[in-house]
Amino acid sequence: MTQTIDISSYSAITDAIRNEARRILSDSTVSAVIGYTAGRRKGSTQPIVITTADDADQLIFSAACLNDLVVYLTKAKKDVPKGGRIGIVVKGCDLKALVGLLGESQLKRENLYLIGIPCSGVLGSLLKPAAELTTETIASKCCECTDQLPVGCDFVPTVTPTPLPDLEKRYANEIARLEAMNPSERWEFWKEQFSKCIKCYACRQVCPFCFCEQCLCDRNRPQMVEQTPRPLGNTAWHLMRAMHLAGRCAGCGECERVCPMDIPLNLLNRKMAKELKELFNSEAGFEVREAGPLTSYREDDDQSFIR
């Protein structure tokens, strides 16, 4: 049964973000704030960087605020942080990515002013941005979210997020479904999925963690991954990507959302996350880790698979 999810708090959140942005811009706490603003289509949103208090009223928060803005700190707007401390609006999942970047020396906490969102969920897609947020339209990542309230921010509006109803755990279920198959069925599934890839690299572009200046798959001496959008190279790209994100991915789901070919990228990410949790009890969170699960070890790690 489809159920509506209460997001009436989002207007209060919008007001709170605007006030806070106005305050920190006018007292020069920050030189810019990265947030969301209304998009051209009804209901849609887009990222915005504001630099004056007067622009604070352009900020909004709604169920269509899907983007993980953290990516702007490392890539597109790499130069923004050079202008001084900047403010950024983050949902719980975004914050986990940001925390990961702190741990990977890509950002400094003191250069950031974090405005956390007590999030009740966002839409799964921007195709119908004005759609109501329901148990159907909600993003898959939100269905398994345990971090609705960000921790460790400089400012969080005093609003309690709506407790999410018991939602179908889409990733977990899909992982279980695949795990129950035999290897050749799984291979067929993924072969089909990977063969769709057109190597547009939107997934890489949007991922906060793909901040490499030269991605391994663009290298040709030696060529580690075939560069053409063909089955062999696609498979290699997706496996390599899953490995590179393993233990780092925060689960923001952006890669999957932007993929024009609807490849379930986050399914691979979630599977890796599940394994890392089971093997090493390690998962992305709100606390900066000295080292991730694949840059550290314990002497008594599981080695039952080694002869």
Place this chain on the structure above:
Amino acid sequence: MHSEKPKHDFEPKIIAFVCTWCTYAGADLAGTSRMQYPSNVRVLKFPCTGRIDPVFILKAFQQGADGILVSGCHPGDCHYIAGNYHARRRFAVFRKLLEFIGVDLNRIQFSWVSAAEGGKWVEVVTDLTERVRAMGPMVEFKDLVLEEQWSGNLNNPELQAVYEAM
């Protein structure tokens, strides 16, 4: 001693990624002790298992490997203190990924073989070869190769010559 060896229909291609200090030395010991094992394995020497990148394993499958062995020093014995601990985590995760996309994990063996374990080297290599032989060729990646309508291979001799000239 020269018993007639049975000829098989299928001879798998086994690629072994090993560290210099333990497993490579263990394989040397198997040699000096004149132990016998199937000739299918090709050994790639690394300074340490810590250097072994999962991408190499993908490469090897793409090159037509039917079985893969990754082997190094026992925990605590790594010549570089902790390379094998890092490798252990890396491959614990990588094999789960391979399994999830449908690679039969029976084609991949991980082992610790010390410089003194020539016998273990022989066992590990023989078992893997026999097992993979029974499984038949690894068709999955080979199919992908066939499906490449345009090879897109940048390592062809012409381009290679251009690179060398650069």
Place this chain on the structure above:
Amino acid sequence: MSRIGVFICHCGENISRTVDVEQVAAQAALMPGVAFAVDYKYMCSDPGQNLVKNAITEHRLTHVVVAACSPRMHERTFRKAVEQAGLNPFLCEMANIREHCSWVHEDREEATDKAIEIVGMLVERVKKNRVLPTITVPVTKRALVIGGGIAGIQAALDIADAGHQVVLVEREPSIGGHMAQLSETFPTLDCSQCIMTPKMVDVANHPNITLHTYSEIEQVDGYIGNFQITVRKKARSVDEHKCTGCGVCMTKCPQKKIPNSFDCNLGTRTAIYVPFPQAVPNVPVIDRENCTMFKSGKCGVCQKACGPGAVDFEQQDQLIVEPVGAIVVSTGFELYRITEKTKGSPIKGYGEFGHGKIPDVIDGMTFERLASASGPTGGKIQRPSDGKEPKQVVFIQCVGSRSREKGISYCSKVCCMYTAKHTMLYHHKVHDGQAYVFFMDARVPGKSYDEFWRRAIEDEEAVYIRGMVSRLYQKGDKIVVMGSDISVGVQVEIEADLVVLATAVQPQKGADLLAQKLGISYDKYNFYSEAHAKLRPVECATAGIYLAGACQGPKDIPDTVSQASAAAAKVMTLFAKDKLEREPIVARVKESGCVGCFACKKVCAYGAIEEKEIRDRQGNLVKVVAYVNPGVCAGCGTCQATCPSKSVELDGYTDEQIVAMIEAL
């Protein structure tokens, strides 16, 4: 284009018996890039090597593949030969067709095919090999020794005697460490001071030793051969150069009742003091916390009394930079104290033994001071509470040690022996007294150790009770000790006058902080870790740093001294050459690609990776990238496998080389 020479060895018949070497040569000659291929009976022999050398000149070879035995056998031989012919040694590779082929396969056809493939792999690999210059690192022939206990003293003297400069840094006002506190030492019962003080004086007088006491390590920069050490010389308030050591100041100081920690607080000292009469250097220090001058600004009696005018209340901490090439760490141990439960201590506490609450429950070191002829009682065994001679003494072993529930699972190693020693010393001094020992096992391996322990029981009448003490409490002026004797299965209760606890040997407070400065690893108890438990027990994993004494694990004096001399020998080996030469198999960062995520730094077990700032011409920070110190990198390549963008590459094992081999298959 490469012109590769392939040289196939018969190894007598070792290879040619199963591998058709002529065919391998014929096939190799056809491989792309191969300019010359030949087989020969013994490639490693002189004529064989000459064959390689001549072919290099004659055929203008750019690379060489020798198909023969294991590279572990002859790689050096052939690389040297190639170098003599004018090629960079790292342009030569070996194809192992003996251990990995001819010796392990019988079928000639299979073995030949395999040999051809192995050669093919190496031919492809060698094309990607790059010229690698040997790395040389200059060596500063000066050593730093941290900690002046017997370990540090021994190491410093050995290195100095070999003619090298040594800087010895000791945290306390005097060197000597714990051995200076001991009364007599097992297993010979010679007086500790008598064997120790001459060595301490040797240190003071040695022309090659610079001694910084009352000093600590502030900062460590650099790497093997080239460390820069910043030493903080704490303000002593007495000018070391002016002081003659007459000691008049101490006789005049009005503060006389300060507990002397050297005597385990049994005796007292003044505010200006030397910790013990034989201290080296024999220069007092002012304990500013207890000095009237520092507390109230009025006094200065010592300054007036001092003839040479050495007392200086204004003295400041000094920072001294010492360039050294090698470091010996010998910071020793401390005893676990039940009363002073330090933060982060793994021990959960032994409230049941009343230490700190009952004055006559003391630890082993306190007993050493009681028994010491130069101690606060002049060597008379008197109990702290009332100075009476105790007639019944209970010794309890393994307090803190060997109990996982309480926090420490290791054995402190010296307690069995020193407790046996204590019972003897006690029996020698109190003839009508009785010593009881509660013990779990007697662990007394060592030359003359078992005999010593037996003597305590058989000749000196100590009563050994196998079992642990469950409880003890004060009753009048006695201490009731309750325990069980598990060998006979009965409860025992002893009314003791004095109880001595053999508390656990722990690393010094702050051992972890020092390790972090040095970049060396330590275990969960903060004992420093050796590079290999069996084969490299004195080296740290960090090149150029060596361990001596109890800082690496509990040790007695003979073991400590042996390890100290071993560490000194390692330092001397390092100093035997002016330059450190090492194989250039090290990682290098491609700065253009590196994004400074420092995943590489996190996995490097050697701390070889540093952060490096890249600035533009105006001095603006462009980015921070990784930098691999070639002097420190051990060449494992873990960093490269970890770096997502492969911006760090291990020379000699580059991705190009490895992929070339895989693609040759």
